[in-house]
Amino acid sequence: MAGFFCLLLVLPLFIQGFYASLLTMTFIYIIAAIGVNILTGFTGLVTVGHGGFFAIGAYTTALMGKYLGVSMLPGLFAGGITAGVVGFLLGIIFLRLSGAFLAIGTLGFAFAIGSILNNWSIFEGREGISLPHNSIAGLKFGDVGLYYFCAITMIFLILFANSLIKSSVGRAFTAVRDSERAAESSGINLRFYKTLSFTISAALTGMAGALFAHHTNYVSSETFGDSWLSVDFLVAVVVGGQASLAGSILGGAFVVLLPYYLSEYRDFAFILKGVVLILVLLFAPAGLSDLLGRLYRKILGKIVRGQSDVSCNLRD
Amino acid sequence: MFAQQLMSGIATGSLYALTAVAIVLIFRNTRTINLAQGDFSMVGAFMALVFFQVLHLSLILAFVATLISVIVLAVLVELLVMRKIRNADWLTLFTATLGVYYILHGVSGWIWGRDTKSFPNIFSVTPVSIGGMLISEAHVINILIAGGIGLLLFLFFKYTRAGIAMRAITDDVEAAQLMGIPVKFVVTLTWAVGGFLAAFAGMLLAPIIYVSPGMMDTVLIKGYVGAVFGGLYSIPGAIVGSLMIGIAENIAGGYLGAQYKVTIAFVMIVLILAFRPRGLMGGQARREV
């Protein structure tokens, strides 16, 4: 993992500004996917509505930038906090829901956010809001600067998520997912942990949304008003691997890079996305991270033949 | 004025009901929340355009051809994708239908383009007077057709062997299997019925919302509201829910402004789910050990 992080930090020295910008987008999706994974993969509450939190984060920083002149860093935190608060409230409203009912409820939430963005004048609908030039403490940021900002934010959030899921809080999340009954009789307060998971998950996705707003420097209901974002995040989690941070990294990259390389053939990108999704579900139901993990172990096993018990930490 | 809005609400609601009932049927027999249900209708609308305008088939012939092609599509989805993962958890089933959704969206966009196409008005929109109320002929016909399909389904479930077998699977798959009901075949049949309903929804909605790959996206959401109203289980519940959302959004659209139509759908989802997690007409959930 450390090697991966180092690679990210030296990469801009070798690539063009344009690819830096594409990778920045990938980081943003990875953060959002990790947010969704905490709720869906680790806590077992399927959400098809995190595009709503993404939008809340983006509009928070956009509006604060426009009206208060607030810069990127406070905007990032404000976006996370606002999304977290809304996530907390939605978590309470949907507390008794699970499974398909929760999925439909969250989908409704995303649609409602879209409809609010379209109709309330402060959000300026399809006209959209332009953000001030990206800067921190007066220092202006270009593509590469934003690359570092997003990369560092992502690394911090991955480390945070990693520490969260390995802690007793993370254990409580997975306990809620695996058996509510057993969790309760171990003294785990279902309401508390479900709401906590909702809040943290929404906050992470909200931060991703704030970064997205700074990346495009512009927000409008065109981007944030439809359900594709929510669906993309869920696809990232399922394709990458549920309850796996490495999976969210792979999945986030999958949903950003595939349409990009096929951007001239948008319909073809759709078809390919659908086909890959179905193939993954049919042949690697635990996701790409699991598939690559097994492949890696197999190759490693061939190289170090005779040496048994090869462990692999790719999933962690 | 109010009565008129009520009538047009019922007319739209009965079209949503076609989607909602299909969602419930497929969910309760296969645990699948079918995201591609709307796209079955969308493909149906495009097919109808092809049969009607390109191949110049007669109205009835184009209609039957569309019906058959959508049913074939739904059955293919079941046979090629859903059957292979039928024992997986519901999220896998759900995402698989999402994959189908992507593919159908992509294929239709590829073949027919992303532009919105108009659909010929088969029924005249000239208002007819019923009991002093002016409503368009199309509305009346939509209500009649949807009602007719409802009656057909009722008779199907009550009197035909296939319908009774479908209900038996809903109640208890294992018991149905022991009774010698061919479960796999009945599941395929369920998808076929889903396709049948989708074809009607597509053809009846097409003149109203026009034809494009994304035409059914918001209708699908309203279908979900209706389905959730019946706890994703009860067909009468889904029908009542769909009518209610049709009425609610027409009245809200009339008094608050058209842009609030979608918001109403969400408000209804939240209210229903927050207060009655298993739907208003779904069974009461009981905690069991």
Next chain:
Amino acid sequence: MANLMAKGVSVHFGGVRALSDVNVEVPEGSIIGLIGPNGAGKTTFFNCLSRFLSCDKGTITYGDKDLRRCSPHNIVRLGIARTFQNINLFKTRTVLDNILIGMHRHIGNLVSATLSLPGALRHERSMRRRAEEIAELLGMKTEINEIVRNLPYGIQKRVEMGRALAAEPQLLLLDEPVAGCNEEETSELCKIVYSINHDQKITILLVEHDMSMVMSVCKYIYVLDFGKNIAEGTPAEIQSNPAVIEAYLGEQNAA
């Protein structure tokens, strides 16, 4: 003294009376048995105690606490832990994970735990040590890193007990701990249950279908049939009680 007192507990499902006017008392430090034929209402009663079910009538108190006011997770905080008849574990996780989840009551500072601060890491290490001790006590130290699903039934029963013990309860509710176990596993579990009560000073209420186990470990026994108390007393008294014999004979004839 934290005694568990259940008085006049009644529960009905629709029109069916599952429990009517059941009385059970579990004094601190004791090991009490609750027996009865299949369908006598033992598990229903248990679910009332652990709040997975609400009783329609009656009182349930533990010390000076009214259990009817608690939610299932709060029961654990009062020092009451339970096991399930049909194993209810996190089956895709290791034995260690299951025991650690059972320690949830001692989670400590949430923020510190989430951020893996040094204090939390120390706490985590001490929890792991404690989990290993519990595994050793239950004779499954070698299986501690195994996935629960892959373990034999008898061991899974012990993991369930380990998860309950991890909460460091003062009162342990065991729901048919030997159901489905072979003779060897049963006698092994009898010893464990005895030592939990005797060495760790944990009060135990044992629901069991298997008479021999109850007779060998319990000091006092309550008998339920058709949701009612039909007898109570020492093992010797119960064994010679005609009502009990009839209840069990009736079942044998039916079978």
